[in-house]
Every structure is written in structure tokens, then in C-alpha cells.
Amino acid sequence: MRNIRATTRNKSNPTSSVTVIILLFVIIYYCGFRIHSLFKTNMDYSDGLSMLDQNETDDLKKPLKFVVRDAVCKIPRIYAFAPEIDEIHTPLVSCATxxxxxxxxxxxxxxxxxxxxxxxxxxxxxxxxxxxxxxxxxxxxxxxxxxxxxxxxxxxxxxxxxxxxxxxxxxxxxxxxxxxxxxxxxxxxxxxxxxxFIHKRNPNTKYEKSKRIGVLMLGLDSMSQINLRRRMPRTHNYLENHNEWHEMLGYNKLDYDTFPNLMALLTGRSLRQHQGALHTYPFLWDQAKAMFMPTAFAADRTNVHVLTAETTEFTNPPTNYYLRPFMLAIENWLRMNDSFPAPKYCLGPRFAANYVLDYALEFAQSFAGHGGLGLFWVNSFRDYYMEPTMFDDAFFKYLALLKSKGVLKNYVVMLLSTNGMLRGRLNKLRSGFYEERLPFLYISLPNAWKRKHPELANALQANRNRLISPFDLHQTIKHSLALGTSVQPQFDDVADCAKCQSILKPIATNRSCSDAGIDWMWCSCEPFVTECYNTNFLMNSLLSHMNGLLSMAGLLNDTCHYISLRTLYGIYNSQRDNNYYYVKFSTSVANAEFEVALWYNSDKLTVSLDRNKVNRLDSNAVGCVRQKDELLMKFCVCVQKKVSSGTEKEAAVEGSKREVEQFNDVTNISAILT
Missing domain, CATH: 2.60.40 (Immunoglobulin-like)
Known part of the structure; x- marks a missing residue:
């Protein structure tokens, strides 16, 4: 008996081992449950391959199609037709009778x-x-x-x-x-x-015989290459089946929305590095004018700021031909005319977008042989991901018209966007990370150039799967304008991207986002990673920080709600800076949506915001905070209905506080598991 007891004492106690195993299992299960259930996230991190487009193959060694695939950058080609997208039907819209x-x-x-x-x-x-x-x-x-x-x-x-x-x-x-x-x-x-009317004022007739080549940029706002395939199938099929169009699959945005990306394209400057009035920036239009080329700029939906922000405007028309005064007038007169009511996409008997594209066509035909530089931007179908389908047939026919009218013979034509959709349903898909970062880009070169300079088309083909940014397009336009006037191109470095270059020359493989002037926040090469351990503490610290800023500004009353979490769409962790995070979530009150970049100190449980990368995503942002810090304007979830009595006001505030307290009570449970 004594020997048996001794032997038993020498054996390891199984109880402690089982306890450890059970505890580990509970932690793992709890983390998964927290991410998928408590935060109601609809991003599935475990099934990344199902996003990929498996209908296209490169070769036997690469069974899945990649937009970019090298030792530095890997961007998957996303399958556009997810089941949750296919079920949506786009309404038909007719303008006038x-x-x-x-x-x-x-x-x-x-x-x-x-x-x-x-x-x-x-x-x-x-x-x-x-x-x-x-x-x-x-x-x-x-x-x-x-x-x-x-x-x-x-x-x-x-x-x-x-x-x-x-x-x-x-x-x-x-x-x-x-x-x-x-x-x-x-x-x-x-x-x-x-x-x-585009009146030809003092055209440079001496260049008629030389057939100068110009550059036209035709833009569809907030259109990703993925959504182009999904929502504009006729347009996409036309571009794929006509070999004059070269698709650049590695085109990646470098900032949040249209304005800073277009400014980088047109000026070679980053808005983060340079502030001031727009006339102080070196626009490519100035270079074209110096070459005695005509210039043009047109955009529909004048309430959408394409090349202007609320605090920045052009002091004078930036181009020789400027459509904005015309669009401002017809928006007021045609849309408000009770005798001829029209849907919001229409102005009179046509889509608002048709004025922009017709302006581009007429500009190109009027100055064929004179060169020129024009930007023509369509905003009408940017708010909802299904809207572009309404314009698919019209845009497809317009592309065919560009060819039949000879425009492609006289111009380098770029079809592009600057970013994908920034808010709405697409961002909540597993592919949302790529949807907003990968705009579409197609380029057409005149056939005369292809015969005289075959290396240009060869470079475009080689660059199809290389990482490209708007800074590169800036250099490409400069290159094209120089070639179009038979001037030797001068490849000056872009001020804010020393390694950026014209894509009419081969781009080196193994190019990083920093080489292309793309910040980590917007880089599609970076895989997103979520950490279960940090998720609860990070969100708790972030919400406390946001509410603290509102409280110190005296806004947590009948102006702004307390911010509490409803849905966590995802937490992205930098692979270069472990303390740097990018979070997307919605709030319990008003379902407001935020996109926030931050540094998180896990030891002190403190948050430091990257102020330039804090965005409000929901379309219901009222902007009830005026003359305050821009950050507070974004953070404020506005109280829509003012309460009448002091008792009701106090009750509303206390109710918001209780929401935060309940959230804190739940998230702090994670401390027990550590």
C-alpha cells in the first residue's frame, strides 16, 4: 500500500492539466464568439480564399488569379459575384418622355x-x-x-x-x-x-498638320475594378474584347477619397504635405497651356466636391473650357421645373452624366490635331453600388462612339476612378478592404504611337499586374503630353514620390507601396490581421477616448450622443508597426459608421488617433457641430430631435451613459480570462 501511494504521488496530477486544457479551449472559443457574435461582425476572416476569383487562371502553378503577385506585394483578384450581391436588382430610370x-x-x-x-x-x-x-x-x-x-x-x-x-x-x-x-x-x-457650346477661340492652326496628341481622362467616381465587373457588365466586356484598351489591375488609391487622389494625379503633390489655395499647386493643365494646348474640366453633381473642398476653391477657372457654371445653372432650372419633373439622376431629357461625357466628346472633336488635356468626371452614380448599372448601357455606347468618331486616334484616353465605394454595403463584405482601395483603370494609346513606339504598348502590357498609384499617372500624363508635341520627355521626380514613374515605361517587380507613394492605411498589399486579445481592450479604449473628447468639448448633451458599439466590421493591424490599427465599426445610436486609424498602447490601454485618417462613413452624418475641431464634427452622432423638458433631456443623456456603461461591463469580462 505504501508503494502504491508513493507511486501515485510521483505521477503528475491530471486535474491541473485538464484544467489548463479546458481554460485554453474556453479562451479560444470565447475569442471567436466575441468577434463573431457579441460584436456582430460580418467579416469572416477564416475563409479568405472564397473571395478570390477562381474562374480565371494564370497557369498550372498559379490556380488563383492575383492582381499583383510578387515577393513584396500580393493582391488577390476578388470574385465579384457574391450571393449577397446578386440578389439586388437595379431600378430602371428614364429621363423625361x-x-x-x-x-x-x-x-x-x-x-x-x-x-x-x-x-x-x-x-x-x-x-x-x-x-x-x-x-x-x-x-x-x-x-x-x-x-x-x-x-x-x-x-x-x-x-x-x-x-x-x-x-x-x-x-x-x-x-x-x-x-x-x-x-x-x-x-x-x-x-x-x-x-x-465649345467655341474654338484662336486655335493653333499651325499644329493641324502635325496632328498633336492630347490626353483625355474620363472618370467614374467611387468605382472599383471589382464593382465595374459586377455592375457594368456591358462596359467591362467591351473593354476586355477590344485590344486598344489596356487594364491596369494593380492600380491602388493613395488617400481616402476623390479629392486628394485627383490632386496627386494632377499636381504630383500630396495634400498631407502641402496645404494652401488650389492656385498655388502646379497643375498639369498649366503644362498643357504652356504647350499651347486647350484644356477642359467638367463634372456633374456640383454639390460633390471633385477638385474643390469646403475650404479650398479655384480663384479663377482652372481650364480654358470649364463646365461648372453651366451645371450649376441647369441643376437649379431643370431639376426644379414643375412642368418636367425628373429623377435625381436626370437633368432635362438626359442623364446628368451625359452632359459631362458629351462635353468630353465635343472638346476632343473640336481640337483634334491640336492636342489638349481634359478631365471629365461623373459623380452621379457614386452613392450606391447598384447605381452604375443604370448607366452601363449608355457608357458602353459612349465608348463605341469614341472609337467611331476617331477620338482614340488623336488622344491618349484614360478611363479611371480614384477609389472604390467608401460607404455602404460593399464595405461590409469580406472583400470590402479591396473594394475601396482598388479603383479601375484602362488606358488607350493612338495606333500611330503603337506603330512608331511599340515599346509603349509593351510597357502597358508588362505593367498590367504591377503596383501603380495616382503619382505614376501624373508622370504618365506628363510623358504623354511631351510625346504628343514631339518634345523629348523630361522625367522629373514627383515631389512627394521619388520612385514614381510613367507607366509607359516598365515598372520594376517587387515594388512596395512606399515605392509607389501609397501609405500603409490604403495599401492593398498588406493583409489584415485581427488579434482576439487586443480586440475588446482596444475598442473599449477607443470609445472611451472618443467620448472623452466630446465630453471635454461640452458636446455630450442634446447635441451629440454618447458613442457605443453596435457592429464591429473589422480591425486591421499593421504588419510593420504592431501598435498601429485601423478599425471600422458602427454605433448603437443612429447606426453611425466610423473608420479610425490609431496607435494603441496595450500596456497603458491608451489610444492616440491618426487624425488624418479618421472618417465618418454613414450618409446620415448631419454635421450639427459647427465651428469646432474637424475631428469633433466627425465624431458627433447628432441628436436628431431636441427634447423639450429638462427632465426628458436628463433622461436622454443618462440613457446614453447607460449604453456606454453596459458596453464597458461586457467588454471588461475579458479581464477574467487573462
């Missing part, structure tokens, strides 16, 4: 001998608009910029309506008109439309 679209009462005409525009009344269709033999009177309102010497983005001014007769020749100082036609007997408004 079929009669107005197909048989307009008034048309804009151009005399190619005199280069003068005139307004033509299509009398053969008058009877379709009127009953009986009643006559019609048509008039036009001249659109011009209000005030000389003011901001280029000042309000437009519209003149009284001047009656015109058949084939009225448009004066050279009239850049746009709104046309009204009324029945002569009843004075009833029967037709409304608007026309812009």
Missing part, C-alpha cells in the same frame, strides 16, 4: 465651315407637342458666371429669356443656354432643354 428624348423640339447644330453654333427648331415634330395648328415661341436663357474676379465656383447667373427664330447663330460669348418652348395660344410650357 420618349418624345423629348428622341424627337427634341430644338437641337444644337454646328457649322463645320464657320465653326459657329446655331439653334435649330425641328418643325417636323411640332405637331407631336401641340394639338391643332397653334404656333410656338422658343426662347433661351444665357448662362454665365456671376461676378468677375470672384471664385471660379461662385453662383451662376441666368439671363431673361430671349425669343429666337429658326437657326439662330449663337454669339461667341455665350457658353451655355437653357431653352424653353411654349404654345403661342395657351402659353403652356411644352419643351425644356439645355445646351453648352
Amino acid at each position: 420618349e418624345l423629348q428624348r428622341t424627337k427634341p423640339l430644338v437641337s444644337k447644330m454646328l457649322d463645320h465651315v464657320t465653326d459657329h453654333y446655331y439653334l435649330h427648331i425641328n418643325k417636323q415634330w411640332k405637331s407631336l407637342y401641340l394639338q391643332g395648328r397653334a404656333g410656338i415661341d422658343c426662347c433661351f436663357r444665357d448662362i454665365h458666371r456671376e461676378g468677375d474676379g470672384e471664385s471660379a465656383d461662385a453662383k451662376s447667373k441666368v439671363s431673361p429669356c430671349y425669343i429666337f427664330r429658326q437657326d439662330f447663330v449663337v454669339p461667341l460669348d455665350v457658353n451655355g443656354v437653357i431653352v424653353n418652348c411654349r404654345s403661342r395660344d395657351s402659353n403652356k410650357l411644352i419643351f425644356v432643354d439645355a445646351f453648352f
Whole structure:
């Protein structure tokens, strides 16, 4: 018996081992449960391969398609047709009536001998608009910029309506008109439309025979290469099946939204490094003007700031041909006209986007052989990921028109965006990380260049799967303008990206995001990593920090709600700086959505915000905080309904506090497991 007891004492006690195993199991299970259940995250980190596009193969050694694949950077090609996306159907939108679209009462005409525009009344269709033999009177309102010497983005001014007769020749100082036609007997408004005019002012005729090559940039805002395949199938198939178009699959944004990315493309400067008025930046338009080339800029939806921010404007029109005053006017006059109500995507008998693309086509045809530089940007279909489908058919036909009208012979044409969709359903998918970071980019070179400089097309083909940024496109445009005027290209370093280059020359493999001027925050090469241990503490510290800033500013009253967590979409951890995180989440109140970059000290449980990378993602951001720090304006989840009595006010505030306390009580349970 004594020997048995001794033997038993010498053996290890199984109870402690089992306890350790059970505890480890509980920790692992709890971490998984916390991420997927308590935080209600709908990002599935365990099944990354199901995002990849397995319908395309490179070769037997690479069964999955990659956008970029080398020793430094790996970006997967994402499968665009996830089941949760396919079930959404896009509504059809028609602008005005079929009669107005197909048989307009008034048309804009151009005399190619005199280069003068005139307004033509299509009398053969008058009877379709009127009953009986009643006559019609048509008039036009001249659109011009209000005030000389003011901001280029000042309000437009519209003149009284001047009656015109058949084939009225448009004066050279009239850049746009709104046309009204009324029945002569009843004075009833029967037709409304608007026309812009691109008058050729002192063209450089000496270059006509030399056929100078220009650059056109046609943009679709917030369009990823993934969503282009998903939502614009006719456009995508056309681009893939016509060999004049070269797709750049490794094109990666370098900042949050359109404005800083376009500024990098057009100026070679980063807004993070340079602040000031827009006229102080060295725009590529200035280089084109110095080469005696015409320049143009057009964008629809004037409430969306493409090349202006709330605190920055052009002091003068930045280009020779500038569509913004025209768009400001027709948005007010055509959309507000009770006689011809139209969906939000329409202005008169056409999509708002058609004015921009028609402006690009007319600019290109007017100055064929003179070169030129134009940016034409479509914002109309940027808010919801299904919207581009409405424009798919029109854009597909427009691309075919570029070829049939000879535009591709006279211009380097870039089809591009600067970022994918920044908010909404796509960001909540597992592929959301790539959706917003990988905009689409196609480039077409004139056939004459391909014959004379075959190395240019070869470079584009080689760069198809290389990492590219807007800084590279800046150099590419400079390169193209120089070649287009038979000038030896000067490859000066981009001020804020010394290693960036023209993509008309081969880009080295093993290129990092820093080489391309892309910050880690926006780099698609970086895999996202989440740590169960830090998740609860980090979110608790972040929310406490955000609420603390609001509290110190005296905003946690009837202005702003306390911020508490509803859904955690993901936590991304830098592979270069273990203390650097990027978090996306929504709040319990108002379902406000945030994107926050921060440094987290896990020892002290403190948070330091990367202020330049804090964004509000929800479309319901009211902006009820004025004349405060910009960060507080983003953090404030506005109280929509002011409470009447002091008792109700105190109850509302206390209710918000309880939400935070309940969150803290739950998240602090993790301390027991450590």
C-alpha cells in the first residue's frame, strides 16, 4: 500500500492539466464568439480564399488569379459575384418622355465651315407637342458666371429669356443656354432643354498638320475594378474584347477619397504635405497651356466636391473650357421645373452624366490635331453600388462612339476612378478592404504611337499586374503630353514620390507601396490581421477616448450622443508597426459608421488617433457641430430631435451613459480570462 501511494504521488496530477486544457479551449472559443457574435461582425476572416476569383487562371502553378503577385506585394483578384450581391436588382430610370428624348423640339447644330453654333427648331415634330395648328415661341436663357474676379465656383447667373427664330447663330460669348418652348395660344410650357457650346477661340492652326496628341481622362467616381465587373457588365466586356484598351489591375488609391487622389494625379503633390489655395499647386493643365494646348474640366453633381473642398476653391477657372457654371445653372432650372419633373439622376431629357461625357466628346472633336488635356468626371452614380448599372448601357455606347468618331486616334484616353465605394454595403463584405482601395483603370494609346513606339504598348502590357498609384499617372500624363508635341520627355521626380514613374515605361517587380507613394492605411498589399486579445481592450479604449473628447468639448448633451458599439466590421493591424490599427465599426445610436486609424498602447490601454485618417462613413452624418475641431464634427452622432423638458433631456443623456456603461461591463469580462 505504501508503494502504491508513493507511486501515485510521483505521477503528475491530471486535474491541473485538464484544467489548463479546458481554460485554453474556453479562451479560444470565447475569442471567436466575441468577434463573431457579441460584436456582430460580418467579416469572416477564416475563409479568405472564397473571395478570390477562381474562374480565371494564370497557369498550372498559379490556380488563383492575383492582381499583383510578387515577393513584396500580393493582391488577390476578388470574385465579384457574391450571393449577397446578386440578389439586388437595379431600378430602371428614364429621363423625361420618349418624345423629348428622341424627337427634341430644338437641337444644337454646328457649322463645320464657320465653326459657329446655331439653334435649330425641328418643325417636323411640332405637331407631336401641340394639338391643332397653334404656333410656338422658343426662347433661351444665357448662362454665365456671376461676378468677375470672384471664385471660379461662385453662383451662376441666368439671363431673361430671349425669343429666337429658326437657326439662330449663337454669339461667341455665350457658353451655355437653357431653352424653353411654349404654345403661342395657351402659353403652356411644352419643351425644356439645355445646351453648352465649345467655341474654338484662336486655335493653333499651325499644329493641324502635325496632328498633336492630347490626353483625355474620363472618370467614374467611387468605382472599383471589382464593382465595374459586377455592375457594368456591358462596359467591362467591351473593354476586355477590344485590344486598344489596356487594364491596369494593380492600380491602388493613395488617400481616402476623390479629392486628394485627383490632386496627386494632377499636381504630383500630396495634400498631407502641402496645404494652401488650389492656385498655388502646379497643375498639369498649366503644362498643357504652356504647350499651347486647350484644356477642359467638367463634372456633374456640383454639390460633390471633385477638385474643390469646403475650404479650398479655384480663384479663377482652372481650364480654358470649364463646365461648372453651366451645371450649376441647369441643376437649379431643370431639376426644379414643375412642368418636367425628373429623377435625381436626370437633368432635362438626359442623364446628368451625359452632359459631362458629351462635353468630353465635343472638346476632343473640336481640337483634334491640336492636342489638349481634359478631365471629365461623373459623380452621379457614386452613392450606391447598384447605381452604375443604370448607366452601363449608355457608357458602353459612349465608348463605341469614341472609337467611331476617331477620338482614340488623336488622344491618349484614360478611363479611371480614384477609389472604390467608401460607404455602404460593399464595405461590409469580406472583400470590402479591396473594394475601396482598388479603383479601375484602362488606358488607350493612338495606333500611330503603337506603330512608331511599340515599346509603349509593351510597357502597358508588362505593367498590367504591377503596383501603380495616382503619382505614376501624373508622370504618365506628363510623358504623354511631351510625346504628343514631339518634345523629348523630361522625367522629373514627383515631389512627394521619388520612385514614381510613367507607366509607359516598365515598372520594376517587387515594388512596395512606399515605392509607389501609397501609405500603409490604403495599401492593398498588406493583409489584415485581427488579434482576439487586443480586440475588446482596444475598442473599449477607443470609445472611451472618443467620448472623452466630446465630453471635454461640452458636446455630450442634446447635441451629440454618447458613442457605443453596435457592429464591429473589422480591425486591421499593421504588419510593420504592431501598435498601429485601423478599425471600422458602427454605433448603437443612429447606426453611425466610423473608420479610425490609431496607435494603441496595450500596456497603458491608451489610444492616440491618426487624425488624418479618421472618417465618418454613414450618409446620415448631419454635421450639427459647427465651428469646432474637424475631428469633433466627425465624431458627433447628432441628436436628431431636441427634447423639450429638462427632465426628458436628463433622461436622454443618462440613457446614453447607460449604453456606454453596459458596453464597458461586457467588454471588461475579458479581464477574467487573462
